[in-house]
Amino acid sequence: MRIGIIGTGAIGGTIAALLDRAGHQVSVTARGEGLAAIAEHGLRFDGAWGEHVATVTASETLVATPDLAFVCTKAQDASAALRENAEHLRGITVVIVQNGLEALEVAAGILPDAELVGALALYASQYVEPGHVTVTATGSTYLGAGAGEPSDAARSAAGILGQVMPAFATPNFLGAQWTKLVVNMVNAMPALTGLSVQQTIADRRLSRVVTASMRETTRIGFASGVRYATLQGLSNPLLRVFSALPLWAARSLPTLMARRMGSVPNLGSTLQSRRRGRTTEIDYLNGAVVRAAAAIGRPAPVNAAIVEAMQGLEPTGEFLTPEQGGALPVR
Template sequence: MKICIFGAGAIGGFMGAKLAQAGADVSLVARGPHLAAMQENGLTLLQEGQDPLTVPVTASESADALGPQDYVIVTLKAHSVPAVVDKMQPLIGEHTTVVSGVNGVPWWYFHKLGGPFEGTRLASVDPGNVQWDGFGPDRVLGCVVYPAAEVVQPGTIKHIEGNRFSLGEPDGSKSERALALSHALAAAGLRAPVRPRIRDEIWVKLWGNLSFNPISALTHATLDVLCTDPGTRAVARGMMVEAQQIAEKLGVKFPIDVDRRIDGGAAVGAHRTSMWQDLDMGRPMEIDALVCAVQELGALTQTPTPTLDTVSALVQLRGRVAGLYG
């Protein structure tokens, strides 16, 4: 089984290091100093309570050098994917599965969902249908990424918490390809359950991302603060209620209620969300997949989203002023 991780930064690097340690045939596509360090010294993984682990890895900037794969696991930010679909084509053979380990509403959301919106394309996450046409939705295996990690220096990944990568077919089946990848990840010490309702998990994670991320980018409040301050908690709750109304119209079942989800965010502690970190570090902000896509789904399902619309307008302007969006 040949596995390529495309966008091997923090999360992709963590997964890649674990797979390489387990002896899997894994390659990493990365760039810049991080790539150079991996090529020269291997990939180092720092985990609490364990000695640093350094493993030799096959790493490249170009997919041409790697050839067709059984699985291509995409761990880029959502807005980065359309621009590299063409560059990924050398990895894709007749039977390649593209694993979408990307935050937010996935571009393939309406593939094999059934109902009145079957096959609907989402312009906010796949402008021009680049991914739909370039990958083809039949190749896709969904993935909800739970670990937290960071690149502490080129070639070195610090694992912070979590080891679960939930997998799911768009049609809910327990396919051979999903089970085979699940077994490979489990052999590397990662949890990879195959879920029959992967969209439910997508929404539970998105629930926090669509609200906590933009609010933190606007206020510079950590999760424990924004989830307990009465004003920002109310704003987050309003956004999440609107999102829940949309999701339930699309058949999603939420296993917890809004307030428990917000309390879970508060329990994380003084965490700076990824959108706030991107703003501080001058990186493009992941607004479209986390916020605008939910607005697009609101329009599609004829669900009013006044709180989402307000916060979205503010964070989009914040991003444009910083030169990091639009």
Template structure:
């Protein structure tokens, strides 16, 4: 990849997709956005706007609902919900060339988790997120670089993103190599004002984000509570702590090293303030909940190691019930 001449695809123009598109385009890169419907119309008409800690960014990008119109890309960021990947990835084929790097910017346990992992489950499919092998068949995993994104953003309007926290993205090869392309991606993202790190242990960082998601998202749907309430109110904090310890045990069983201790984790969560989780926002809008990747896949990994997660299992079941009720 020649970082100065990259064609960068963004698949999914939600809060994170718009944040990345705005930053990359403002940095002078050619950005091509795959979008549809009202989102596509808004991008073509008004471009993409981002309001973050560095001010306002207003950019014009190429946008289409047809991947063939955008053509082969050097780098593609997948910025959809995990449950949207099965329909998205097969559509992306015209954008993926022999050397295209694909970076899933997706919450929860990724479908590539055991690819290149090297342990007893090396090469195993995570059934909860790829039950029909659609993802595994649609994309050769040699294209994939793993990513953990710590960007809190929302969309106050179509093709408009706002974020009031620092941006951080961590990248890693699934087989833990510190490859030249990994450093190129890190450098590219850092060059447009997003803190970027490369690691040879991407699953450690994945588990940190997984723990943040699983301890907050399902319970937020059940209670309607904000992050501050979840991690600080005694009656909720106790439930969060139980889920936290169950997930930490599962992470450790799979060889991950989570650097944040439980008490610090709770304090950081409480410090996020009156933020409504993305899953709670989806619930409010009657959208499908991202429970397969954030919840079911973690239970699947726990089952691999015969680790019981009773509290977490109940939280996921209750959140799923609430989500299904809201959609009927």
């Protein structure tokens, strides 16, 4: 099958390398040093799912229409990437692999005649250097759209992706997006401090803020009428209990998540963006919580403070100390 991958970072690189290894005809988009490295050396892949050097067609934009496309850019880059590649995405199934809540709505405004499917990648991969990605922790990918049953397009795309990694078409994809958003609340503190996810959760000062942002997110979701999907050990009943816990008791949830990550430092996608000098997706993670809260007339002070702190740091390239990070307001 001819498969296009738009955005060859950690997630896109993983999907591209695995599908190439399975024998599919893979074309990828990349820029700058990443494009040059793939063109010269191939796409290097290693880690928990084995090693492979993928010989893929690489260019700044797609040069032909694939049978199936995966959009794996950061959320803040998705709109531009979709517009640049729209000519070769019309009328086909396009899988949007992104964090946050708004990816499918953005894509629908640009590709009204494409069959759009959302996807949540729950494995951990890192962009080691241009043209080189590694998987640090295995996990599943869930595909779907909205709060109902998965479409035939979602089931078909899950079947293709399921050839190379655990992949499932899931009902209540909206609930899955919200569960993943709760999980993604661990990403901000590493990007603020430069520490790994495990280090930030092990620090009592920082873990208080992480826990508060997760609990606030969970509460906003429930107040918005969300029924959380079961992902990564989280479920609607468990999150209902978590949302009601005092902060000291709620810390047990991120602590358990950190233990499940193992000993390999998990940097989180937001810190990886900062290390590459890229704008982060903070507006589509913590910022999504702030917008969802505003839509129901509620505040989200913890997540708002995190967004404000990140926006202040991004232009400087600096990081907060653990003392400074732990001083962010929680309640």
